[in-house]
Amino acid sequence: MKFHQFVVSVIAASTVLPLPGGVARAQTPNPYAAAVTAYTAGTGVAAKYTNPNAALGEPSRVTPGDFGGPVDPFSAPYLDSQLVGLGVGGSLTLRFDSPIRNDPAHPYGLDFQVFGSSFFVVTNGLDANFNYIGTPATDGSVFGDGAAQTRVSVSADGVTFFTLNPALAPQIKALFPTDGAGDFGAPVNPALKSADFAGLTLAGVRALYSSSGGGAGFDLAWAQDSGGHAVSVDQAAFVRIDVLQGKTEIDGVSLVRPYTAVPEPGAWALAFIGGLLVMAGHRSDRR
Numbered sequence: 001m002k003f004h005q006f007v008v009s010v011i012a013a014s015t016v017l018p019l020p021g022g023v024a025r026a027q028t029p030n031p032y033a034a035a036v037t038a039y040t041a042g043t044g045v046a047a048k049y050t051n052p053n054a055a056l057g058e059p060s061r062v063t064p065g066d067f068g069g070p071v072d073p074f075s076a077p078y079l080d081s082q083l084v085g086l087g088v089g090g091s092l093t094l095r096f097d098s099p100i101r102n103d104p105a106h107p108y109g110l111d112f113q114v115f116g117s118s119f120f121v122v123t124n125g126l127d128a129n130f131n132y133i134g135t136p137a138t139d140g141s142v143f144g145d146g147a148a149q150t151r152v153s154v155s156a157d158g159v160t161f162f163t164l165n166p167a168l169a170p171q172i173k174a175l176f177p178t179d180g181a182g183d184f185g186a187p188v189n190p191a192l193k194s195a196d197f198a199g200l201t202l203a204g205v206r207a208l209y210s211s212s213g214g215g216a217g218f219d220l221a222w223a224q225d226s227g228g229h230a231v232s233v234d235q236a237a238f239v240r241i242d243v244l245q246g247k248t249e250i251d252g253v254s255l256v257r258p259y260t261a262v263p264e265p266g267a268w269a270l271a272f273i274g275g276l277l278v279m280a281g282h283r284s285d286r287r
């Protein structure tokens with residue numbers, strides 16, 4: 001490779017690396033639940049939705065089959081291969097290979113996310129052929145919201161669990177419906193409410209998601225003991241989901257990745273290229 005070709009290839013390579021805003025996220029080896037350590041279906045779960053391994057690995061990006069297609073905030077996963085059910089008294093405990101950390105560099109302080117089966121209800125009218133009139137849009141209501149009261153706990157050793165403060169923790173099967181085209185390691189801004197999505201099409205929902213893949217975000221900083229007193233949990237390896245009322249479904253659980261500041265792409269690329277040009281100058285000097 002000639003020197004100028006090398007410089008061109010470096011420039012080409014440097015343009016694909018950085019993310020917008022000069023921010024990149026560190027990679028995590030396995031950011032999803034790796035094993036089921038306990039499962040009780042609870043009351044009212046259909047037999048075919050009692051395979052807890054459906055909660056392992058990456059949440060659904062696509063629903064297979066004739067009635068499937070891409071998973072997005074209007075089209076939730078629904079197959080028994082995708083979801084495990086939990087009824088009243090139901091409990092699911094998942095183990096992670098990678099630690100869940102209470103990292104202040106996590107967006108919004110959220111450390112992990114639970115993905116369920118909720119979706120934004122499309123409220124456009126239907127024409128005579130049962131097609132939506134106009135571009136499908138939601139009034140912001142979430143199908144499944146209020147269907148279950150859930151409680152999420154975390155543990156470092158799989159023995160001692162601490163509940164995440166129910167007053168702060170979101171419900172599962174509510175906000176934010178999964179977007180299979182999004183990033184499961186990046187939470188949606190938890191300040192957003194259902195009403196913020198009123199009138200939005202898929203494009204509008206995605207604009208508010210800001211590249212996130214949705215999910216309900218949880219913070220280890222919400223941990224408390226059985227007396228309701230705050231407990232410091234810096235790191236956990238287990239997540240337990242209990243259903244106190246109603247029924248819910250779990251598709252997967254992901255770790256949130258920290259934002260890691262990197263130099264502005266233009267700045268470091270130009271500095272590097274500048275260095276190469278200096279080297280090129282030295283080469284010329286020697287001739």
Ligand SMILES: [Ca+2]
Pocket residue numbers: 101102103104106109110111219220221
């Ligand atoms: Ca946190």
